[in-house]
Amino acid sequence: MTTKDGKARRLWVRIMTMVCLWLAGAMPWQWPELRADPLEGTLEVQSAFVNVVGGVYQLHVRTRYPSSDETASALRDGVSLSYDVDVEVARERRFWANENIVTLQLKRELSYHSVSERYVVRDPLLDDEQKSYATLDEALAALGSIESWPILVVLQVAEPGAYLVSVRARVRRGRLTDALRALMFWSDDWQRESEWYSWSLPR
Numbered sequence: 001m002t003t004k005d006g007k008a009r010r011l012w013v014r015i016m017t018m019v020c021l022w023l024a025g026a027m028p029w030q031w032p033e034l035r036a037d038p039l040e041g042t043l044e045v046q047s048a049f050v051n052v053v054g055g056v057y058q059l060h061v062r063t064r065y066p067s068s069d070e071t072a073s074a075l076r077d078g079v080s081l082s083y084d085v086d087v088e089v090a091r092e093r094r095f096w097a098n099e100n101i102v103t104l105q106l107k108r109e110l111s112y113h114s115v116s117e118r119y120v121v122r123d124p125l126l127d128d129e130q131k132s133y134a135t136l137d138e139a140l141a142a143l144g145s146i147e148s149w150p151i152l153v154v155l156q157v158a159e160p161g162a163y164l165v166s167v168r169a170r171v172r173r174g175r176l177t178d179a180l181r182a183l184m185f186w187s188d189d190w191q192r193e194s195e196w197y198s199w200s201l202p203r
Contacts, residue, residue, distance in 0.1 A: 081111075167196070
């Protein structure tokens with residue numbers, strides 16, 4: 001699907017939402033605004049590297065996530081967003097497909113707390129500790145910074161050869177309120193992902 005096709009499909013989903021609300025008897029002033037895609041904008045892994053501490057490879061990543069008024073509005077409406085980071089480590093082989101060594105995914109969640117009016121990030125790297133931020137940009141900056149994530153041990157890459165590390169970032173719609181779930185049941189594939197960022201594992 002091209003970018004143009006994807007935007008047309010998202011517009012069609014929003015129009016169908018309006019039709020369903022109209023058929024259900026909702027008044028026009030009760031309809032949600034036809035907003036732009038909250039995930040529009042730059043999504044890229046800007047840098048990544050690993051270092052070895054005590055025989056463990058630790059990953060450090062910097063990611064730029066899309067930020068817009070539409071993103072903030074969607075969060076305030078009760079949508080949560082999931083920010084996933086995929087990691088693959090593979091041993092390169094000349095005449096065969098690369099041998100997969102490790103495949104991992106880090107899942108973090110961003111939501112909005114309406115009482116405190118703060119953006120809340122849940123991070124499993126911090127034992128699921130929740131941290132809150134005054135602005136969306138502060139929350140996205142925190143989500144875009146991963147420090148010292150242990151991804152494999154030295155013994156897993158003991159065989160001779162070259163190893164490739166690849167990292168990809170992903171944003172997808174997470175939990176919905178009950179009211180929004182009834183309206184958006186057809187848009188479960190609402191997500192974006194970056195290109196893979198790859199480099200040779202230092203030995």
